[in-house]
Amino acid sequence: MNNLLKIANRFVSVDGETSFGGPLQFSNFIRLGGCNLRCWGNQGFCDAPFSISKDSERYDLAIPEQLAQEYNEQISKKELPNRFTITGGEPLLQSEVLNRFFKELDRGTNPIINIETNGSQRIDLIRRRMNQTICFVIDIKMPSSGMHKRMKLALNKDLMIWPDILKVVVETEDDLEYFEKIYSKFDLKESRVAVGPKYDPQNKISKVTPERIVKFLMDRKMFSVRLNLQLHKYIWPYASPYFVSDPDKIPEDQIEHMRNLDR
Numbered sequence: 001m002n003n004l005l006k007i008a009n010r011f012v013s014v015d016g017e018t019s020f021g022g023p024l025q026f027s028n029f030i031r032l033g034g035c036n037l038r039c040w041g042n043q044g045f046c047d048a049p050f051s052i053s054k055d056s057e058r059y060d061l062a063i064p065e066q067l068a069q070e071y072n073e074q075i076s077k078k079e080l081p082n083r084f085t086i087t088g089g090e091p092l093l094q095s096e097v098l099n100r101f102f103k104e105l106d107r108g109t110n111p112i113i114n115i116e117t118n119g120s121q122r123i124d125l126i127r128r129r130m131n132q133t134i135c136f137v138i139d140i141k142m143p144s145s146g147m148h149k150r151m152k153l154a155l156n157k158d159l160m161i162w163p164d165i166l167k168v169v170v171e172t173e174d175d176l177e178y179f180e181k182i183y184s185k186f187d188l189k190e191s192r193v194a195v196g197p198k199y200d201p202q203n204k205i206s207k208v209t210p211e212r213i214v215k216f217l218m219d220r221k222m223f224s225v226r227l228n229l230q231l232h233k234y235i236w237p238y239a240s241p242y243f244v245s246d247p248d249k250i251p252e253d254q255i256e257h258m259r260n261l262d263r
C-alpha cells in the first residue's frame, strides 16, 4: 500500500492561489489522501475533510509510474495542461511515492509542479532535479487554526528556493499580530510571502478582511508581502470549506458530494 499513491480526488481546474507564474492557470489537480493536522478542529473545519483520514480504503490507489505515463500521454496530445497542483491532505506524507511520480513525469513532459504543503513537513522530502520547476506553497498556520506550533518554518525557510512561497491565512487580529512576530523572528523580508483572509463555510470572508490586511501590511511597510485572495472562490462560491465533526466518519454520499464540488 505504501508503494501506491493514495488519491482523494483528481480533476482539471484553474489554480487560483499563490503559485508560480501568476493567477488562474489551468492545472491538473491531484488531491492526495491523509493529513497529520486537524486545522480548526474545535470548529470542525477543514478545506478538504474528505482527504484527511489515514484510512487507505477511502482513496483511489495508483501506481505512480503508471499514472505519470497516462498524464504524459495526454499532455503530449494537448488533452491536459502541462502543469500540476499537488495538494491534500498533506502531500509530503507520501513523498517517496510522489518522488517516483515526478521522476516519471520528467521523462515525458517535464511539467511545472506546484506542491501545496501544510508547513509541518520538511520540503526536502521531495527531490528537486535540474531543469524541473517545482514550486512549494508552504502554509504557515496561525494560532486560530490551532496548528501553529506544528510548523517547521525555521527549517523550511532555509530550504526554500525561488519560486517557493510561504502562505498565511488569517482569521483574527491575534493572527495578524502573530504573523508580525514570526515575520520578524524568522526574518522573512527576503522570502516570498503571501497573506490572505480565511473564508467561513458559507464562503464569506471572516473577521479580518482583505482591506484590513492591506492596511496592516502598508502600516508596517511590509511591501514585499503579497495579498493572497482565493480567486477560484469568485468562480465557485459554493466550493469548500466544509464543517464536519469527524473526518473519519463522513458518509460516502457526502464524500461524493464534496468531491464533485472540489475546486
Ligand code: SF4
Pocket: 035, 036, 037, 038, 039, 045, 046, 047, 048, 049, 051, 052, 088, 089, 090, 118
Ligand atoms: S486544512 Fe489542510 S492541513 Fe488543515 S487539516 Fe485540512 S487538509 Fe490538513
